Every structure is written in C-alpha cells, then in structure tokens.
Amino acid sequence: MTGASDPRDPPVLQMRGISKRYPGARALDNASLEVRAGEVHVVLGENGAGKSTLMKILSGAVRADSGEVLLDGHPVELGSPLRARRLGISIIYQELSLVPHLSVADNIFLGKTPTRWAGMVDSGRMRTDARRILDGLGVAIDCDAPVHGLRLAQQQMVEVARALSDDARILVMDEPTSALSQREVGELFATIERLTAKGVAVVYISHRMDEVFRIGHRVTVLRDGRDVATRRIADVTPGQLVRLMADREVADHYPRRERCHGEELLRVDRLHGGGLKDISFVLRRGEILGIAGLVGAGRTRLARALVGADPVGERRVSVRGAPVRIESPADAARAGIGFLPEDRKQQGLVLRLSVERNVSLSHLSALARLGILDRAQERGEAEGSIASLRIRTPGPDQLVLNLSGGNQQKVVLAKWLAAHASILIFDEPTRGIDVAARQEIYLLMNRLVENGAGLIMISSDLPEVLGMSDRILVMRGGRVALEVAAEDATDARILQAALGVAS
C-alpha cells in the first residue's frame, strides 16, 4: 500500500448527505463518501445499493436532490459532466466511450484537440503530448494506431490517458476488470499504482473480492442507498464485508400464497455456450423459481437462451416431459414459454401500437383464419385482459406509449396469458415500477402460479427474490453457483454465492 496521503490532510473528495429519489424508488438516502488523495477507495454494494447513482452524481451526469460535494474541503457545484471534468473528476465506465476509427492520440484529445491558427490541428503537439501521458502510465501503445485494433485492456489505458489529459485528480473506475484477462488485470493494477503514487485518488467499483483486497486501501459499503461503513481494507475480512452489504431488516411486504408444487413443467439439461456453463434445473407447476446473481452473471443470457432469442451451443430442454427444439422465440411461444424482458420499452412492447395489438401479437395465427384476423375475438381478449389484470387504460385502442410502467408490464403479461403460455420468464419484473404497482404485479404472479403456471423470476432485488421465490438459483460467471429452497435462503448465503466468497 503506497501513496496514501497523510490522513491529516483534508480529503480530496467529500460527498456529504447525498440523497436522490427516482419516481418510485429512493436511490440514495443521505449517503456520504470520503476519498483521500493517492488512495484506491473501493465502493462496494449489492446491485441497486446506490453505487452507480452516487457515481453519476459525482460525474455531474445526475443532479442530487440534496447534499453537498467538496473538493479539497471547498464546496463545488458539479452541474454537468463537462464541469466535473474541468474540476478534475473523470469516470471510466464499463462500456468504453472511444471512437473506434480514430487514432489513439485523436481519442485522447477528443473535444480538446490542440490547434494552430485557423483551426488547423496541431498534430505534432497532439502526438508528443499523447506520448508523454502514455509513457507516464507505463504503457507502450502506438499513438497513431486506430483504437479499434487495440486489445480491450489497451483501449482502457487510452481512456485512462484521456482522463489524465484532463488533469484528473479523481478517477472513478466502474468494474474495470470485467472483460480483462488475468495478465491484463496485472497491467491495469500496475497503472493504478503508478497513478496513486502521483497522488491521484482512484474510486474503484468492483464485485470481485480478491481484487478489492489486492488493490484497495479503504472501502465504503453502501446498502439501500446509505453508506453503512468505511473501513481500512487491512482491518476487514471478506466475510465481514458481505455481512455489511447484506445485513438489513427484512420488511415482509411480499404477499403469501399456498404452495403446491405439481408436475414438472420445464427441464433444462446441461445448457452450455454463449457464456453459459452447464446449467441444469427443473421448474414445476405452481412454483416461482428465483434467479439471483450480480449484473453480468449470465441471468439474462440464460433467459434469452431459454426462449431462443440468442444462439446457444447446446440446449436440451423438455416441456412437460417431452423434449422440444427451441431455435427461435417463435418455437418458445409454441412450447408455451413467454418472456417478459427487463427492458419493456425496447424489447417487450411495440410502443406505438395499441394495447389490443400488443396483446394479440404473441398469437396472431390463433386469432386468424386463412390469415384474416377475427377482430371481434381480438377485441374480446384485449378487453378481458384489461379487466382481469386491471390494466389502467382508457380502452384497448390506447397506445401503450401512454401507459405507466406498471401497466405496460401488465400488457406484456397479458400478451403471454392470451397466448396460453404456462411457463413465464420474468426478467426484473418490477424494475422502474412504483411501489403500489409492484404489489399488484406480485399478486398477479401469485395468482398465476396458483392457477398452475410456472414462473422463473430473474431479479437483482434480493428481498424480492427471497420474498417471492419457492426456490432460488444463484448464478455467478455463467454457472449456477447455488440452488437453495426459499426457507433455507438468507441474504448472506445468496450474496456469498453470488460473490464467490466462502462463509
């Protein structure tokens, strides 16, 4: 641990009492963060604990409802990403933001290209400056090479160089190693150490415990939008950190239901490929199977593989005991499997079509004779769905665009119910939905299983997984890391499995 500054100096960054509400959710609730010059400060927390909102506020992309940000002890107004950058705060996101066909030097100086008279690019100066910054990072990259030819780790270095060309004093890295090989991680860490030695403060967001302990100096744990602890890494164990992340009072606002598990509905046998490894499980009639795991653990990939949305290497799937071939979402729909994607607006609905036409989209051929639609039947179904799911809309002709998030989700559900799907895969069923509407969605899910459907529920909301599921699969790195009955599951057990930490 080198480079950490004298603790008596004022911290280079203080975020105090930061709160931020989104419609239907409190993302941050009086959160604080203190970072010293020259340290690697790890920010830990579950999905949805508020890490990314806090970082967005720091980068100026999002404005906090309340709270203040101090640099070197002086309050500052961040306002916009540009302003934050001018103040020396740079963020490197998981998705890199480079222009692939421009050169390394061009990318480093994008938006602030050095010019001579009449706007001519001073390419000589640009190249020497780029060289100087890259040398300072200890990386050998050709300044004139186009970025798209570089390895991912090298592209990341270019992003770091770009941040430094802004004279960044605070560098935020969001899961920087998620796509890197072991050797590249070593290179990145060497660069980070060189930066901290120069007094740059690095805010490091990661789920990988081994990295946290390898590179971090201090750690702040966020939970439910609050900072619950800040510790020196040397003073904690991985187990303690997991407990800090998971420990919460369990509010029991998940509606109960009768549990009666029937025959086998869906059997998945050694599903493999497309980033998924050897996944096997069974779903029974009348059951909610929760799938937990961190972002990137492969949960959505699994769902998309099950409905044939993406090509996968091997996939042996049986529905009600009979093997089925699922090569496309159309095959899945025929087999009675419906998918309710996380991104409803982009993947679940045709926003500029009416409620009625979205509902019928999943089973048009069943509504038609010789290709001609039975519009009375279509209308009747839509009206039935609106009534039974209590979709709040002026009528079946309303465009889904004009409905609220909860009602849009109900339309996606109605689409599959009208197609008589008995296996429903919910990906983040309540994301972006306000509290009251959530309750309704939960009641609907219960009603579905009571009527004999089987549900797979992917969720990043741990209380939701624990409160709604009968069984829980925890995924990590494309595998099933843990399968556990709901009554034996705890926050800590699931988090440990998701993070890969021994208890």
Add this chain to the structure above:
Amino acid sequence: MTTAGQAAPADAAPDVKPTIHAQRGRQLGTFAGLLALCAILWAATPHFLTVSNLLNVLEQTALNAIVAMGMTYVIISGGIDLSVGSVLAFAGIGLALALEQGIPAPLAIAIALGMGVACGLVNGTLITLGRLPPFIATLGMMSVARGAALMLAEGRPISGFSDGFRAIATERVAGVPAPVLITIVIYAVAHFVLTRTVFGRVTYAIGGNEEAARLSGVPVRAYKTAVYGVAGLTSAAAAIVLTARLNSAQPTAGTMYELDAIAATVIGGSSLLGGEGSQTGTLIGALIMGVLRNGLNLLNVSSFLQQVVIGVVIIGAVLVDMSLKRRQR
C-alpha cells in the same frame, strides 16, 4: 385467458383521448389538403374541373399509386425499396417477350408478376438473411434489374400487342378507364390485408419494434422478406398496366418511380422510421402528386419549376406531419 380471476371492472381511467384516432385525423388533414388543392385549381383554370381532365388525372396517378401501395408495406415495416422502378421495367420486358413468343396473355401476366415477386424476395432475403441495410440491398437490385431489363430487350423497346391484352388499359367500364378500376381493386386488397390480416399486423409490429415482435414469437424474417415480395408484386402490376397503355415495353421505363412512390407514401402520412402509415393515406398522397402535376401543366408552369414545386410540397407535407406528431407527445 387461462389464469384470469374474477373479472374486476377496470379502474376509473383518466379520460385521455386515445391517440390511435390521430392517424385518422391526419388522413383527414391530408384529404383536406387534396380538396384545397383541387379548389385552387378549379378557381385558377376552367380546364381542371372537367370529366375528361379528372379521368386523365386518375389515369396518370394510377401507376404511381399502385407502386406506392407496395412501397407503403415496406415503409411501414421500417424499410425502403429503391428498386421498384427498375423491377417495373424488368417485369415489363419479361411480359413483352412472353407476349411476343405467343404465350397467352394471362400466362404472360403471371410470368411478369412472378418476376416482380422474385426480385422482391431476393431483396428481402438479402436484408433478412444477409443482414444488408434495405437501402443498400435495394440500391443494388435497382441496378441489377435495370441492367437485366436492358439485356433482355437488347436495349430496344418491344412493341405491338394484341387488342385483347391492350384492353387492360383501353377498356372503359361505365366511362371509367380500366387502369383506374385496377388501382381501386389493388387499393381495396392492399388496405384489407394491411388492416385485417396477420400479415398487416406483423408489418406494423416489425416497423414499430422489430425486437419486441421477434421476442413475441413472430417469425420476423419470413414476414419481412414477404413485405419486399409485395413491393415487387405491385411493381409488376404497374408494369402490366403501363405496357398495355403504351402498347410497348421499354427497358428504361419506371425511371425515378421509386422516388414518386416514396413521396406519395410519405405525403400520405407513413413514417420513414416505420410502424405508421395507411393505404388510404398513400392513395391520397398519390392523388395530391397527380393533381399537382396536372394543375401545373394546365397552368403552363414550366417543367423545371414543376420539379421545384413538387419538392417543396413533399418537404412541407412531412414538416407539417412531424410537427403534429410532436404536439401529440
């Protein structure tokens, strides 16, 4: 509904005017534009509002309207077809060669329609399986079909057909020229298919959100390919009418027809982003272009200025349409 519980009355919903009626509103707007244009021409020249001139306008409009109806499917599905004019020439030459060989007219017509559909399906396959942008695939086909037409015809027009075949263009039913009746029939079918069939529904859904349609279990590729087949079909239908009317098939026929068809579709309220549009709108759009051309001719406006005016109308119509949509949101 397998899982529907007790049917509860839908909660008192806010009284929002369903915006699906907005489409009908826009059609009325376009129609009002057409009537206004006619009124202006009626006032400006005594030659406009005569039976013979109006029938003339309809006959002139027929070809563009037929091609534009196929284009409407493509544009609603979120694509574009630049090859319709060339495919028209290609199918026309095929038709003429078949007639020249003494093949009976109904069979020759079937061959021409088949050629048009085949070109469209090639377009569709390049776009779906080949993952080419529609602009590129149909730009290529525009050149290929034109070249093939020139090769087949050896660069010369093919003329002189039987009276029976020419009746397609020369016959009148109750005074109405046959091409106008053919257009009306094609409009009726195109409108019915677009509004009442699975194919039409899927066309809107693909244009509105292709990924959502796919994840809903719609075999998107097959439908999308078929949409281009329909555009090829209407191009060939237009070729038949044109060949009968001119008593001649020319390998250079249909040049720039793709632009007229796109213009009629867009004036009629279809969105180039896909998911919106109607055959009624397209029909009105084609009529606006036809009336405008006719009126400018009657007023002795130079053909150079005519192009300027038509361009301004296209841009103006789309600007108005877009600003109306923006106000809706």
